[in-house]
Amino acid sequence: MDTIPTPRTPGRWRFYRAVWRWHFYAGLFVLPFIAWLALTGAAYLYQKPIDRWVHHDLKVVAPSPQAPALPSAQIAAVTALSPGDVFRYTTSERTDGSVEIGVLRPNRQREVYYVDPTTTQVLGHLPDKGTFSGVVRRLHSLDLLGDYASALIEIAAGWAILLVLTGLYLWWPRGQKGGITTVRGQPRQRLFWRDLHAVTGVWVGLVLLFLAVTGMPWSVVWGKQVNAWANGQDYGYPAGVRVQVPMSQQRLADATSPTWSMEQARLPASALPHAHHADAEKHDGHEGHGGGALGDLSPQPGAIGIDAAVQRFNRLGLTPGYSVALPRGPLGVYTASVYPEDVAGQRVVHLDQYSGRVLLDMGYADYGALGRGLEWGINVHLGQEYGTFNRLFLLVACAAIVMLCVSGAVMWWKRRPLGGIGVPPLPKERRTVAIVFALLCVGGVLFPLVGVSLLVVGVLDFVASGGWRTPGPSRN
Known part of the structure; x- marks a missing residue:
């Protein structure tokens, strides 16, 4: 014994x-x-290779020497098949990968469509976060x-x-x-x-x-309290947020899936090309609330459009595989975000939807010491950092x-x-x-x-x- x-x-x-x-x-x-x-x-831990294997018909395309079609053409191919509003456009991380287009259906369900970036052929669709790795994460x-x-x-x-x-x-x-x-x-x-x-x-x-x-x-409880405590402080919240640009009531988490320390980050506001401040304030006060509602996703008159926005993000050097959240309402912005395996490559960029001007460009280096430490720990927890x-x-x-x-x-x-x-x-x-x-x-x-x-x-x-x-x- x-x-x-x-x-x-x-x-x-x-x-x-x-x-x-x-x-x-x-x-x-x-x-x-x-x-x-x-x-x-x-x-x-092996979400990406498993997803490519399980959803091979959706995620993998034949590499082509031709230039990819414009994002607007890829989106048009999706909207021709599915009624609804596009809320997110995700570029391909690999040369043999499809692009992903998120659509908010009339019944408020979110679907992700997979499109060959060169031929604009719609390969199929899944519910948002409906991939194998999405189910495993849930x-x-x-x-x-x-x-x-x-x-x-x-x-x-x-x-x-x-x-x-x-x-x-x-x-x-x-x-x-x-x-x-x-x-x-x-x-x-x-x-x-x-x-x-x-x-x-x-x-x-x-x-x-x-x-x-x-x-x-x-x-x-603990997570939300620490997040709220870290945000708005030099040691936690990204230093780049505190710039002299107008801020809306919309939050980054309403439009995309940011890093943990960015969940409370507010979005900057686009400068209206004409005086519709009352209408803008109405949108600003109500969008992004009510369980993550996406608000008005219809294109605004005078906006630069998704093609120009993606070209601008590409010129800024974002890592391939970044997602673009489309503007919501007249004050909305184009938001590109990418979270590669190397935590130092995390980046979020906001563009004015009318002028294309960079309103905010922040990355891991802009986080405070607490924010960097927490994000590093999360990245290692997910098996990504090394x-x-x-x-x-x-x-x-x-x-x-x-x-x-x-x-x-x-x-x-x-x-x-x-x-x-x-x-x-x-x-x-x-x-x-x-x-x-x-x-x-x-x-x-x-x-x-x-x-x-x-x-x-x-x-x-x-x-x-x-x-x-x-x-x-x-x-x-």
Whole structure:
């Protein structure tokens, strides 16, 4: 049988049991989530090659020596087949790739049409974010669970942080000869699974900690609060936003899918070529609200048009594969955005829809220190920043995280008592449990939803254990 390592002092032993109890609760709640996130995250690491394979007929075209047709001709080919308003035009990232044209249908559904850039042949269409990688990302973010998904992600990430920190404390060598860097026993023994869990966890736990922290920006409470706090500050919000140009009430997130730190960024306003300020103010006050409504997408008199806008973006040197969000209303702008694998290549450019003048041109270098740090962490989290190495490292880490979850489940199954769930025993002094619980609650202040869940579990554990009292005699 395996044994729990015995520390040299009773005090350390009491804390070991208290920490073990909370490590058990953390694992009980989040191991299924962690395994799910690891599996879906591993698939998302290779989103582009998988999408090209799954949607080959839509995304891949025969390279042609001829120059691509004008964007307006490509858009006309789509609108001839599908009624609706075009809200986004995405250039091809590769010479053998199709262009993507987003259409808002009369029923308010968003569709993406794939077009051969040279022949303007419409290859087919999918719902917006309906590619294989789009579905995997929705599965990974638990969007299929509805409005509560972001809350679950925040709680799971917070408990994963707790799981890692308590696990490192339990792993810390206390005189034992095995289970630190080596695995003892045989697969039929719990000792084998305990050591496998500990040895795997000690190195992959740091990766899991990084993924949990860098996944927090997408959460519903902590993420939004930090985003709002970072935006509008020199250390977070892109410095290039604070320029002397009129700003509208429209936000970048209403028109495209920006980086996390840019979700609250407001769009500049085009200068009207004639005096229709009342009409402009009406559009400015209502567009972009109501669940991400796109507003008036009809072409405005005097606008330069998509062809001139794309030519201007090309001359500015944007990385191929950039998306252009079309203007919304008389104050709208042409917005080009691109987020390549190298975070330093991120860029957003806004053009006045009438004059073609650059109103705003910002990139990663314009972000504050906090914004750069957060975006770098997100890029590494997505497996993009360091190319093949980043993806392979995270792929191995995802496999190890799944192994961590499996070994933890097997270890629990082998030690659980009949008719019970096998909660680790309390130390003799209930003050020890209270101290550990109070320390955990400090982290709950930083992550509010996690803190609420900690209080709920703590109260239930306190009541169920009769006030954290050990029911029988203890050798400790």
